Amino acid sequence: MNMFFQQILNGLTLGSIYGLVALGLTLVYGILHTPNFAHGALYMVGAFASYFFMVDLGVHYWIAMVLAGFVVAVLAVLSERLVFHQLRNSPPIHDKIAAIGILLFLEAVVQMIWGSDFRRMPTPYMGILNFDGLIIPEQRLLIILGAFALMIMLHLFLRKTMVGSTIIAMAQNREGAFLVGIDANRVAMLTFAISGFLAAVAATLYAPINLVYPSMGHLVIMKAFVIIILGGMGSVPGAIAGGLIIGFAESFGGFYISTAYKDIIAFGLLVVILSIRPTGLFAKGAH
């Protein structure tokens, strides 16, 4: 019985992390119009950055998180300026390849600096809450609360503020955005910064219950792709819902069906859903 709630908790944890990563991806998709394959590397760099701040500089967890967020945001903006901005008129496949180039580069740099060891990130929240047999480590609770708070804030930002809707406008028509006086470059940079920041925060939230290593972004980013497809590319609520769907599919599938096949369950789910609904679960009618 408690095992059931345990899986719900677990699904929520995974779903929140996936959702955060997918959110950044979905936002940048709006600007680039292509999935940013380098996003997983930003996530990974985020984890290493907070590790560096916490372990090497002895900074507090929350401050490390924010600092890492800024570092990765800057990195994301750089990648936009130096690479994606240059490629804005190329066919989409070129962006993808360039993103792969960035990914290879970042991984290699991190490996050169920190080596490829598994690292363990500390957290001040080591406690474990026990609600009548339902076990909730504090860090996991923090992940869920933190992720949802961020998601709601982002949603409000995009819907309710003018700056937010410029991001959406840019996504839909670049020149149109120029012509109403939106500084498109600034919006693009802002979007990349947000996406990088989210990736770093997700990584910092998650790293203490996992390990930090150069290839840690691979599977997470694959899942994030699945999520933005499920949720409809460019859709913020879709990314959150998609994150939870995959999180729950994994925890329940892993528990009640097979842990070894849990990844197949996630990816298989996508294949099945797309076979039935070719534009994802939450796609809007218009095109």
Add this chain to the structure above:
Amino acid sequence: ADDKISIGFTGPLSGGAALYGENTLSGLKMAVEEINASGGVKFGGKQHTLDLVSLDDRYTPAQAATNAKRLVQESKAPVVFVPHSGGVFALQDFNEKSNFLLMAYTSVPSVTEKGNKLTVRIPPTFDGYVEAFTDYAQTNQGKKLGIAGATHEYAKIWTDMITDYWKKQGGTIVVSNPMDYNKSADFYTGVSKVIAADPDVMFVGGASEPTGLVVQQARQLGYQGGFIVMDQAKIDEVAEVAGGLEMVEGAIGVMPLSVYDTKAAQDFVKRYKAKFNKVPGSEAAYNYLALNAVAKAMELAGSSDPTAIRKHLGEALKTMDDSKNPYEVVEITDDGGFVTETLLAVVEDGKIVRKPVEPKK
């Protein structure tokens, strides 16, 4: 110049398995530097320095094969070290024809079972551990085993062997739920599934760090029993990740090099730490001793011919300097496997304790 002998290495130096590849390589590097510092390999009246040539194969067999051809043909390496079974299998396809000694760092038994004359298996096969761990756990902890090991090739063979032997000794497997230790985002689901079956002993193990996470999460979820830790993970490292030795109370595993009481091992650990600033794992130690044995065998054979090296390896292991042999390997089987004494360690009262192993027939 003919007084230089190339030693080849192909292994993962980038990508997900890079850490493993680098650990392996570090043992070889250390051996080469020490040998060269002491005047190189002496035979035929000359001093030959060793030149370690390492190539990245990203863990792929095909790239390993390409690398090996390059090492043998361009660098004229008589010996090639490979730390993964896929690469070993790919190389066994042509190593006899191309005439190089394949130093395989993998305990997959089939590496030496096919009668390849130029293959040496560096680590011992692990059947000794399987038996010793099982016997100890069944006597001291209970008969219900829950499997929560990793899924890579090595772990898979381990899982199969322990499953068989555990049942043969009268135990039951209450749940078998292997997990991908290298890629998994989270072990909570898998671990809770194993705990739900209420085992007395849990079989865990992949690389030390993820193993530590698995152990930690099992304890968080209220698991009280013991662990059988597959030999790839080192109990000391596992404990560090899991949050202290008390978390791994009751864990059964191989003796970590760091608590080895022999002088050779202690010395090795000290030298390694000084050089690489971290504690060596068995990958480093085994490859270190293997390369030293190869160097010794060259001296004994008076040549760097692969067949000759292979022929003198047994003698080399017996006669080589103890300080170069942290694991006290003293024998090589006819089909090319190193033999070591099985050592067993258990965590008792927050300490790693060595336990005697009754030799079996």
Add this chain to the structure above:
Amino acid sequence: MYQLAAILTGRGAKLAALLMALIFPLLASNEYQVYVMASAFVWAIAVYGLNIITGYCGQLNLAHGGFFAIGAYTLAILTADHGWSFWPAFIAAAFSSALLGFLVGIVSLRLKEHYFAIFTLCVGFIIYLLLDKWEELTHGALGIRDIAAPNGLGLVDFSETRPFYYLVLGFLVFAIWFMGRLSSSLLGRTLLAIRNGDDLAESLGINLMRNKVLAFVLSTIYAGVAGALYAGMVRFVGPEEANINHTFDMITYLLVGGIGTLFGPLVGTIGIVWITQSLQFLEDYRMIIFGPLLVLLVIFMPRGLVGSFLGWKYRKDAEAAQAVSAKQDAASETRVSSTQSDGVNEHA
């Protein structure tokens, strides 16, 4: 320079290239170089397949490496576990990847653009997971060894590197020849029309699904054949063959060479394979160089080596034409030169 370009695109150049390929093993200083070249050829065959579906038909297929692995595994399982000899298993390998390609194609090709790309990304990953987990069939992470080498019918021994090189060369030449045929045929034009736009193509009475599936299946056959040759060359396969990195590699080869061109896949593959080999000495630093290199290439030479070359030649052609008819309106001439040629022009 321009004359040189004319020579390079002429029929003579192709014969010369073939001749070079034929005598390469004699020039190579050792077997390793021949081996690398042979493996480059194997990859090139797979990249040609990718060129059909992605370059000509415009659908970015990220499961290509998966189909490659299917070909390799089919051959491996049939020869190593079921005792088939190489050639029947080879045909079965092409067939099984085609069959799977067909099944995946009829589902995935209903999706558009990025949806298709990510769908196939997932298909590729599922293939990887299945190869890794379905132990009864694939031996899981252990992989399959003792795969048969191509059967030389007692005449040649294809487990030797040089004969194998010629065998692969034969397949490669056929693959390119067929590709050239295809792209200049009505069928090729049909695929290009689809790449240009679904709606228009459909209004011209082109059956989208049928043609896309055909292109997809064709591409998977290329992948399957390449995979089978690979298995026959390395004689060991493991689940990592289906790693997404292989697909990325192939896309890189295609892009570097020139997407949608006839010789791009060949130039790109051979070029990068050799560059990767020669960057080996950099070890971990390799990707630090290679990553930015890739980015620079995509930014500054977006149409790849062959594509850029053809574009340049096309401009020169136009200038030459201009010299002949000097009376033309200046504006329209420079216009011609500013337009971009495409793979299509190569065969037009």
Add this chain to the structure above:
Amino acid sequence: MLQLDHVEVCYGAFKALKDVSMTVGQGELVVLLGANGAGKTTLFNAISGLIKPSAGDITVEGQSLTGAKPSAVVSAGVVQCPEGRKLFPQMSVMQNLLLGAYVHRRDKAGIQQKLREVLELFPILEDKKDQPAGSLSGGQQQMVAIGRALMGRPRLLLLDEPSLGLAPLVVKQVFETISRINRQGTSVLLAEQNAFAALKIAHRAYVIEGGRLVMEGDQAAMLGNEDVRKAYIGA
């Protein structure tokens, strides 16, 4: 208001605009006539800052805007309603209109006021205000585009073929609207193929051919000109 001096624009090696000098006076409605590909859109995009001129100067009310960013141009009161509309297809009609007022985003009351005016002008948009702009028909989208431009409270409005694909009734309305906007004090530069209707509301006109201004004149002169009639009005 607007002044162009010897402006030149290149696409690669191709000169799309050659030595263009023109003015639009305060409160004037100027029509730019030209066949397809003559360079009308290019000229507009150069003014709006979407492309950089390779030579020449563009000034608005004495302030140089040569090579300025599009956002700076809009802030200076020069707003374009582009050819091809360039709407935000998945955003609602309302959001599209509101974003038109991006540079005035702090002035909430002004925005509401302007919004009422626009909806009055195109009542059908009121019904469709929550629909995604992309699902509207071609003509309706054109209305959104004009509306969005008006939301930017232009002092100089650039209209690139606003009648393209519109029903006659609507075309008439659009031209009336343009004329009204102009009478209320906004200067307008209008590119049109529908020369007759455009000239009827214009003060002056330029004719552009092959990237060069070839003719200039006031309304009467243009309407009376035989070449203009033949080429742009038909019969």
Add this chain to the structure above:
Amino acid sequence: MLRALNLTKMFGGLAAIKDVSVTFETGKINAIIGPNGAGKSTFFNLVAGAYKPTSGCIEIDGQDVTHLRCDLIARLGVGRTFQTTNLFDQSTVLDNLIVGHRLRTQSGLWDVLINSSRLQREERRCREKAREALDFVGLSHLENRVIADISQEERKRVAFALALATEPRLVLLDEPAGGVNPEETVGLAALIRKMVDHGLTVCLIEHKMDMIMSMADKIMVLNHGEKIAEGTPEEIKANPIVIEAYLGSDHDAAA
């Protein structure tokens, strides 16, 4: 030739076409006019099979085509152009056109492999057909120009030629004169006339009233998805409902 019966198309809650029944006769110019958003393009999409009707049926020469796929309808002889023309920008005019006749050919993969005589024959025929169509629209001299280099009006003509290369019996033209100046519009009108003289049935959407009124044999007027009038140009011009909904009281705006 073309008959629609109680045709309805819903987009969500919106009826883009509502219960429209109409018959277009062979060899005539049939025009569809109506305010923006009336459902004209939607009607074309239904006829061409790009959309499936919510209810009602469509017949071509007595054959029910309501549920046929787009490409099969094209094969039955329905050619079309789009409101916005998209052609293959980077290849030549002729190359763009060759594929137009593809639907009348059979050769497949196998023919490519063995380079069959059928394939060669068919390729020749496609090329001839493309030249023929190009000649028909009067652009033979542009054969080898790249599409990106030709003018808007020439593109419209190439789009016509592409539709013609499919050997249609019925052509659907969606605003063929949109964005084309008056002089060129006259040329396009003549071309449309020429198509009809060659036995084609033309169905035309246009906002340029003088063109419609001088050319059409029959006009259907749509408003809010409904057919509000149908008849000859004279009847339509005089129809008060049409004037109210579409033309405006004095429609001199278009001269």
